Amino acid sequence: MNTPEQARLADVLGQHRDTLLAEWLRLHLPVALRRGLAMEGEIREQFSAFLNIFLDTLPEANTFDWSHPEWEPVRDFLAEMSAHRARQGYTPIETATFVFSLKEPLYARLREAFSHSPAEFAEVSWKVSLLLDGFGLYTTEVFQKSRDAIIARQQEELLELSTPVVQLWEGVLALPLIGTLDSARTQVVMESLLQKIVDTGAGLAVIDITGVPTVDTLVAQHLLKTVAAARLMGADCIISGIRPQIAQTIVHLGVDLTNVTTKSTLADAFVIALQRLGATITMPKAAA
Structure with a gap:
């Protein structure tokens, strides 16, 4: 009251x-x-x-x-x-x-x-x-x-905008990574990639780390988790953008990437992906 x-x-x-x-x-x-x-x-x-x-x-x-x-x-x-x-x-x-x-x-x-x-x-x-x-x-x-x-x-x-998954070819996806790869971003990367695999039925995915400034043990583990998750969905992964410094770091860290195909450039990884699909690209002949 x-x-x-x-x-x-x-x-x-x-x-x-x-x-x-x-x-x-x-x-x-x-x-x-x-x-x-x-x-x-x-x-x-x-x-x-x-x-x-x-x-x-x-x-x-x-x-x-x-x-x-x-x-x-x-x-x-x-x-x-x-x-x-x-x-x-x-x-x-x-x-x-x-x-x-x-x-x-x-x-x-x-x-x-x-x-x-x-x-x-x-x-x-x-x-x-x-x-x-x-x-x-x-x-x-x-x-x-x-x-x-x-x-x-x-x-x-x-995070979603910074991890776009694009379709390079029929059955080939590309995931260009730019910036630091931490646990939160890895989760978004994994979800985006897996969802795109489901949507497109792609059997190959190229993860390009050209824009990742440094690779340490944690980043390498995040990459391996993403590759493993993609394999569980029936898609194989190729990691591109392996620069000399990153290659040396991975060796020193003792990270095992022997079961993962790696290439120095996205273009090289794309060629490998096309070969696995049995596709080829031919340059048009110059006009006489």
Whole structure:
């Protein structure tokens, strides 16, 4: 059940709902629009929706603790808004300021309502300040989680884009690798290659490592795992791009590639693939 001060607070703020919104917009709408990340109508709607949810929840809540179940509607709104702002390109500070900026118009209304009771004004305003601080910090937490999720998804998309599997010939696939080959990328490489083998029914795949700067034990193991997975799907692999430095490194590391065909260039590997298919390429004769 609401405390007397909480009931009085809900009554005061509820009576001045329109005035609160007007003052809040007047003070902070220009700040929210400064970077042009959202249209004015969208931002006005956010201000109005948050204030309405906050004031509608206030009479039903029996605590000023923002984490309690009574405040779930407010938290849900802020979570959705924070995630949306993360996608729009706002900063955590800009998102939290949306909540903190409500303090100024709220204090103005409370100062008028509790003008004859300074002690009550101090008590109520302090509790409201803590409540809004909690909501502001909550937006920062949700914003960061949303931003981390966006970054993780973008990294996955970049990995997929950086490991294209192309069909060189009927039954021959090519997987050009550029950059470092770590465990996460190996998983994407393997999934992309295996899926392409299933889609095309290819029996040969050329893995070109010309663009891989260094090959260590871990990279070699990743390559062997990919070759083994492809073989389980019925496709043999040829590794191309074995430069002299890489060849020496593989020998020093003691990595066994005796069961894997290797070539120095993609062109050489393609010729081997065509030979295994029984295909040949002939140059056209020059015109007489």
